[in-house]
Amino acid sequence: MADHYEVLGVSRDASPEEIKKAYRRLARELHPDVNPGADASERFKLVTHAYDVLSDPEQRQRYDMGGDGSAFGGGQGFGGFGDIFETFFGGGGTRGGRPRSRRERGQDALVRVTLDLGDVVFGTHRDIEVDTAVLCETCQGSCCQPGTSEATCDICHGSGQVQRTVRSLLGNVVTSQPCTACQGYGTTIPYPCASCQGQGRVRARRTVSVDIPGGVETGLRLQLPGSGEVGPAGGPNGDLYLEVTVASHETFSREGDDLLATLEVSMPDAILGAQTTIASLDGDVELEVRAGVQSGDVLTIKGRGITPLRGGTRGDLRVAVQVVTPTRLDAKQRALIEDFAKKAKAPAPRLAQFHQGMFSKLRDRFRG
Template sequence: MAKRDFYDILGVSKGSSADEIKKAYRKLAIKYHPDKNPGDKEAEDKFKEAAEAYEVLSNPEKKQRYDQFGHAGASQGGYGGGGHMNMDDIFSQFGDIFGGGGSPFDSFFGGGGQQGGRSRVSRGSNLRIKVKLNLEEIAKGAEKKIKVNKLVACRTCDGTGAKDRSSVQTCRTCGGAGSVRRVTNTILGQMQTSSTCPTCNGSGSQITAKCDSCHGEGVVRGEETITINIPAGVSEGMQLSMSGKGNAAPNGGIAGDLIILIEEIPHETLQREGNNVVYDLHISFIDAALGASVEVPTIDGKAKIKIEPGTQGGKILRLKGKGVPEVNSYHRGDQLVYVNIWTPKAISKDEREMLEKLQGSPNFKPQPGRNEKSFFERMKEYFE
């Protein structure tokens, strides 16, 4: 089933501010929260759907890609876009949305609901890399294997940061909940509030003996070879995201994302204009007058085209479907061949005599306006 529009899910418009988007998500998160709707599968699905929409629209980079390419831009090639969110990801947002350590229902339900008492999950930072692609790779898509220097989970302790399993114990302060609750008396009665446990910083556990390799951090500096499948049709400056391929998080948390910035390597003879490819063809005025068959380079290799007799300089020939495809689409642009008449600068005595004889012929005198259109008129007709 096709995904719903993220703006429709949150009930906001494209021009809505960040505060308006956050307010709309907060309202839906409270309405469909699992603690408020225990056992309601439909409410849980709407809760996750709203979280996915907010995860994209609250991020300026992901929002820009979504506005330009829709769901294909938010999750190109299966990267990012909220598609890999789980409940841990969703509840990790609540520190920013509700200004506290977790669910907005913790204080009302005492942590006894479905998600109550959840310990905080740490998250690794994102990584950014640049990938250079030539025009052929952009047109056909590419698989790149890149070595990335980043923080990886410590192999000695499996990312726990502890010397051994017995060194990891439940936090005595919060009992493993990751948060502590406090009851205060007010004029309205007793109010219960929740805050991050100061002893374990929300992890719910304590380490009594640290790992010798990572010194209790759970991560070390390392190198990982990552395979990146880049879809056809990407362009200069476009960003792709691979969920969970960024820096590893301390103490076995959720890894950050890998952000891939696309750079185009200029082609020797072809120029890209959107999804179209442009080639400047230079022919002699003899070939232009008599007609000829010439070869031109394309993304797919050489192609033969026919120059009709009497072809004028500035004429645009079109090779349909020889351009660059749209991202995640079957549509492909064209190759535009601009015809330029090449005039020799140096000619022999015999050649000069032949040209002088032709110079007086009326067929070799320019006759502007006779069945000819300007360059700009031809361009307008092409794009219409």
Template structure:
């Protein structure tokens, strides 16, 4: 190479190592074969790489400055004795040594365990007012034989002789770019850096075993289907006896024969004969607390609440009992109990009942009613108009 190496990189003879590296990075980004594959650019890239190989090595640079041949007559890009490697190219493109980027050290044997999820079905009253349940869970626990280290009693892990405890091994390949150095997990120790010569027979060296245990979970008032209760540290124990993950208990609220839940409100439907709807009456409506009394959980709560049916109540009318719904999970107070009334029309009448109804119709001048026809569908503006009215 007859051209001055400093001119090839575009630096002065007194440039320091950082200036030389920056110049090489800039040129490598422009001239790399992946960016400019034409033959002339590739030749230029080889010259820049050879120049950087010499000027980045203090001994070779000193030898070159004294007029010597830094390549020792080997010549040719990638020739014998050349110290340039793929690491330098990675350094040029990513600003750090490829060896440093890949070197992570040995993998830890002790790691945190995974979280676990189980589903629990509860009654509506239990979800509304809270309950304490005992659960049987099947999870990984620390091995009692080896105390989690995976080695048989009386033995212990030893340093891997293949990677000398690093957990990684270097692999060197030659290409037209020079030496390509890569690192991969050590196959002998699977990247741990240590080997267990005598694994524990109980856990096969994993440090944990499966076990069924009983846990007590306290379900707070106000949970609904899909709500998850977190039990910290009650999940799967990690490999090597590592700390356990969390256990999540997901709620599923069973259907209730009387009430339907809607958020914190309860919905119920009461069917009345037309006479009771016309004349009015008072009903004793069961409360959700009545389920707790029936199960024996409590004894001193109201099991019914009076429901006043006003005379002339129409089918579909709703009555709201405030504070009779479900307690709020993340707040104070309770929702409402909304009772919808359905008026039942008799389908079978004896002669006397029919006679009385016809007499009532005559008194109310309803023997031949004209009826009122209403539109079954209204547009958006029609519904807005009715809302404002």
């Protein structure tokens, strides 16, 4: 009798996992359904017998001590039979299983939308065009031509499975597999719907109305449950995901829930102060520029920022002052400035310790 270890191609000190792995590899190669040759059939029997012996610790010990290694000694020997099912039928042929359902959940859909900065202050409403699968209006998801219906499969008689006989050491074993005639559904469609080719759904463009909350930002995805594509045979819809991009604004930028902007102030207004009106994203706002304001000072207007995504108090509008120095003066203007300089006795320009650039200074003031 051939040595069981040589038959499986493993060493005598092989682990149980190595023995099992070797058996599965050879079983897939030599099984009669895969390799119908007579030689392969004989080798398959030897491989299965060797595995039956070596997979059982008690029989393996007896075999290693010089026993005959009978696969059925000691009332054991059904390990190989079980592994045949596991290898070829996923843990045993499923007898009497239920047929598959044609109705399946539809896939999710992703749509990208670009918003203006003003849209995210309070939120906005959008009608989104989505090109996806919708329910077939002709058959309403039945997949059949109107006036017809599904028919019980003649091959599996509605079970969705067919029985198959497999030869093994224990004789003929009957297993069940999905019916190839009906793909496991248990029914066939003799007259498929002409509009959807028997799918129960068609591609179409539809409109989805969406309320986009305030406070969204670029990269955020909003989930709309049940607004994705309809599933096969009229199955439940998947979800729709809306990915937001917020476009840049020519005046305002955003930091968290605050809006940032720069206010250019003339030298006279910076010296004397002024009252001005600025246009925010939700209407005009009165703003007081105090006398003596400096470039880089930040004026805060409470509650004129963005509404938080999860609710709460609106952010602020923060305006950084930039004093504009005139570059062109006529003779009279120059004389007035020179007279002012003499009377003010302003100190001459002087060096001071370097702390940070103007940009960093503004940034830190914006951040409070």
